[in-house]
Amino acid sequence: MTAPKGLRVLAVDDVPPALEELCRLLREAPEVAEVAGAGDPLSALKIIQAERFDAVFLDISMPGLDGLELASLLAKLSEPPVIVFVTAYDGHAVAAYGIGAVDYLLKPVRAERLSAALAKVTRMVAAGKAVGLPKQPLPDAMSALPVESGGRTRYVRRSDVQFVEAHGDYVRLHTESGVHLVRMPISRLEEYWEGTGFVRVHRGFLVALSAVRELRSDSAGGLLAHTDLGDVPVSRRHSRELREHLLRAAQRGQLDRQN
Structure with a gap:
């Protein structure tokens, strides 16, 4: 179970203003206790290997390793975080839900829409489906x-x-x-x-x-x-x-x- 204080969330976006805005919205949400940000998939992988997060909010369009590919890697963990995609395009929705994402937010993100996504994350975490430290190493992301x-x-x-x-x-x-x-x-x-x-x-x-x-x-x-x-x-x-x-x-x- 997550700590009573709230969710620990990682936001990932390679566009600095977009990452800052997403982190701001998450910090203002009452369900969220802690927010970390990563400006690229490599940084996100390193952070996730070192720390536990209840949820990861992922941009899809990123150079090298995009959000869908990163989410696929995270899904292979023994106890993966809940995945929420945040993107300017709606063309990847089917693939996103196929990976197991709990929600799919379109930019610019509205506070009420984010609240609905966080409610889904909270239910998933409360059910014990996505908490705990990774028990196996992440696959080689860039082979x-x-x-x-x-x-x-x-x-x-x-x-x-x-x-x-x-x-x-x-x-x-x-x-x-x-x-x-x-x-x-x-x-x-x-x-x-x-x-x-x-x-x-x-x-x-x-x-x-x-x-x-x-x-x-x-x-x-x-x-x-x-x-x-x-x-x-x-x-x-x-x-x-x-x-x-x-x-x-x-x-x-x-x-x-x-x-």
Whole structure:
């Protein structure tokens, strides 16, 4: 059962003004005791792994991992939080309820509509269906990235990516099947893929350690990481770090790329 004081709620939205407004509305609701905010799915996952929440209010349209995908991950927990979607579009309602969301709020959120959603959350929590600390780890949220093309969504597996190239607010994923464009800053993807065998080698590049065949010098004396799909520039500030990563990976037998 939740504490008598009220609900602990996490709000997730990648648009700062929208997140601030949602948090404000939740704090003003008498049913809510505590509110935390997350500006992206990665932060939300980290917070949920560390703390218990009765409910998560999720925006759907977010780069990289959208709200529907995040909700699917949370649903796999042994004791998942209640999910409420908050979005500017109504086209995902069927999918949202299919995942098990208790409600679906359209922006701008009205106080009376939020109150109705919180009443549903309270009933779910009181019934003991969605409380407690997670008893199992969250699945790997970013082992594949959704790529939109021609009105269709396909998924590119991280294991198929040899290197990543920054392209403004997007990244280009270089794979043997081609180059795939994903709406996500390279700094965000670096956070998602930290500890998965990808390292930053340049302001505009990440490379999979297992894809590096050798290190070469270019005509100007700079360093290049050679992969089967081309050479990746390595900045001076990252060159030593890359060599150390490659050495450690070789010692662990992790440089035999599995295709």
